[in-house]
Amino acid sequence: MHRVLSRIAFIICLWPAPFGASHAQEPRAVQIGGQVAVPLDHQAPTGPSAFLRYELGAPFDPAKPTVFVVADAQQFYVRTGAMPALQASLFGDGFNVVGILGRATNPAFLRASLDNEGHTDWRAAWRIFNSAQWVEDIEAVRLKLLGEHGRVVLYGRSGGAFLIHQYLAVHGDHVERAWTQAPLNPYIAAGLGLRADHFWEEIGAYDPALQGLLRQALARAPGERARWLRILQRQNFFVPLAPRDEERARLIRAMAAGDTAVIDAAGKAYQVDEVARMMAAPEGVAILVRLYEFEAPFIARARPRDDGIHPGEETFRDQVRPLRRLEEQGLIAPVAFDPAPLHRLDAEVFVLAGRHDHTADYRASIALSALYPRGRLFIADDTHVFEAMNRQGHATRLLRAFLAHGADSADYRAAESAADALRWRE
Structure with a gap:
């Protein structure tokens, strides 16, 4: 199965190589990282637990800011041995780059979602794999690597970007900056009566x-x-x-x-x-x-x-x-998304939206960005996969400038000015 996963470009939000990077130029895959024990169900912290692995793109340097690459259950760009290539193609060597291998990669979590006959118990599967569990997994790795007061930088796209906003709503005081690309948010979109499928x-x-x-x-x-x-x-x-x-x-x-x-x-x-x-x-x-x-x-x-x-x-x-x-049947209820805490955060939060995105409606992204006191929005005349932004290198330049220096920096302003030709204008 892992061989199959490595060949699949995406389910709804991945592209074959990050920002068009050539596979021939990828560094040799290595595994640097560790593991952390987390409850199978964070709502029952004294119950059964299992280990989650996290991997780094290079040896950890406490003097560098730490970026968590956040993927959710239907994304596979965070996988065994992949982090050095992601570090090289997206971030460069100025960061510690960390990827958390999700719950579905550990057989213990999968077994917990089965009934006695080995069939899927959907109620158990919901309890084990809903997003509140993944949010607390991110927090567990942050505590392990950075300690109680350590602040992290976050990167994610599409479903992973949505997971970042879910994390920010619960643990946002531990975030320095967050880059969220095509961040679908069904709570906002549904509340506004928006549908992305046109x-x-x-x-x-x-x-x-x-x-x-x-x-x-x-x-x-x-x-x-x-x-x-x-x-x-x-x-x-x-x-x-x-x-x-x-x-x-x-x-x-x-x-x-x-x-x-x-x-x-x-x-x-x-x-x-x-x-x-x-x-x-x-x-x-x-x-x-x-x-x-x-x-x-x-x-x-x-x-x-x-x-x-x-x-x-x-x-x-x-x-x-x-x-x-x-x-x-009233047996499960969707995880709540409470935007109120987002209004009080001092984290810088970037939203990169595509005007022609068929998954994350750009109008919901406008509303999402406005939730943050230090929110920043760039709407590209592009699609969910940002083909033009990636081909011309603008997405990478914006990303590195924002994560390293923030949206008020000269480096970011230069990167944004260079990308201006691809900014969508009504």
């Missing part, structure tokens, strides 16, 4: 005939609906903004024509079958718990949808059905 409207605007073609294709092949919608959903992560509409149209026309060669090639390119196998494996349970957390705030709060086809939303809804049933 696929149906976008294909209609590009070519009104595409909506009818897709309906006809799915009606003729109902057994393929789930897989075809996953292909359309994952296309967003692999195709840059400029050719996106035409590539969508080409795929929809292939579905309408029953052209299995084109459809299967897209499924392979977008790693659809690999992800499906991973989701069905034991490690997939933690992923589904996290995906449910992305969906749960919309269940009761979001405005009703039209009768269109929304690949992202339908895929999420189908995947998290076991957990939705538990919520409907």
